[in-house]
Amino acid sequence: MPPSDVFDIVIVGAGPAGLMAAIAAGRRGSRVLVCERQKRSGKKLLASGGGRCNVTNALGDRTFASRFGEKSSYVFAALRKFGIEAICNFFESIRVPLKANDGIHFFPESNKAASVVEALVQACRDCGVVLRTGCDVTSIQIKDGRVCGIIHSGGIISTYACVLACGGKSYPKLSGCERGYELASQVGHNIVEPVPGLVGLITKETWPGSCAGISVKNAHIRIKENCSGKRSLTQKGGLLFTHHGISGPAVLNISSAVSRMLLNRPEVRLYCVMQEDLDAGAWNKRFLEWQKESGRKTVSNCLKPFLPARLADALINETGCDKEVLACNLSRANRLRLVQILTEGVELTITKSEGWDHAMVTSGGVLIREIEKGTQASLLIKGLYIAGEMIDCSGPCGGFNITWALSSGFCAGSAAACEIPAC
């Protein structure tokens, strides 16, 4: 076998997790090869944040990790080695300073995701990492319970360690695929069924379409019971009506849970409160005042200071009233129903998500119980490491997923480098 086909570490995937793993290992003196099946590195990263790349955020490691719910301690273990401050310093050191105009979300100062990808690739080259694009890894070779090589579209490579950083299934146009799950399950890892995450939701009701384009700043979305039927899930934030349903940050952030529930049932009911400022008593008082003082005004007009007109009309319709109903003609039953919709939420029936083509992240993937906290080492196969989105660990929108990819990639690359005999 020619010497070029022997590497200390082979990294599968040149997204943020794989490139960061390569830099961490390369800087520790390992001979590293990155195999990327696409023609170029970091395709998803290039499109991230609307082409601007929301790399991380200013929440602080502890709060940041808490947004991963039951996986927070797992994420925190990686952040302790390569956390938000370290990520910002790292990008500064490779001449891509980050800035947070809103004080929270960090983007490159250039506002160009391409500058992030180019700098990561250059940092790889600077420490001698070999990057092969168009190189599809098809299997991992194992001998006596440890990695000894990989097979790719062009041949076999001998190696001491392998980092799987293949990403998830989301956005196939931008390199999303199931290859990582196939490779991990070939060597015995269990995969939590992947479902689309950070994705818009399709409603059975057609009225949201009549509000398409309207966004509500502080919506409150609630699912009465989660997958295990135990407690209610809630999200607060922006909601955007689309032609076939709902989207916006609050919806995206609850979408993984909804997608998972839809695996076992045909529909999921959500309750959306559009305006949380007033409680039922205050709304009732207002409606009674409007009936007395502005009786010839339509209810829709009365609601104008609180809700966009088309949305107010749709909610009035939901009570069974005509949207032109005058305040003085609103029956007690309809008033109470409208107040209930305004305070407890309008019910929406979700039948599916917008699907893999639009999902920004994959929820599900390699079972985290089988990967060591803080090193990303496989607990099943020696010399195997797994990082980034291909693990059953995903966060909300706002820089969480790229940070997780970078942080877990760093841990995997550093730990893999320490396995190499000369290290």
Ligand SMILES: Cc1cc2nc3c(=O)[nH]c(=O)nc-3n(C[C@H](O)[C@H](O)[C@H](O)COP(=O)(O)OP(=O)(O)OC[C@H]3O[C@@H](n4cnc5c(N)ncnc54)[C@H](O)[C@@H]3O)c2cc1C
């Ligand atoms: C439109 C969009 C916008 C986003 N915006 C943001 C954002 O602003 N902030 C944020 O935090 N997150 C964002 N995300 C999510 C974020 O981009 C991903 O979570 C992140 O890229 C995951 O990194 P990764 O390295 O794990 O996987 P990926 O970036 O998916 O990289 C994996 C790589 O592995 C390669 N690969 C797979 N299998 C093989 C194989 N067998 N052989 C060789 N190569 C292989 C793939 O081709 C791919 O290039 C966005 C996602 C999308 C789709």
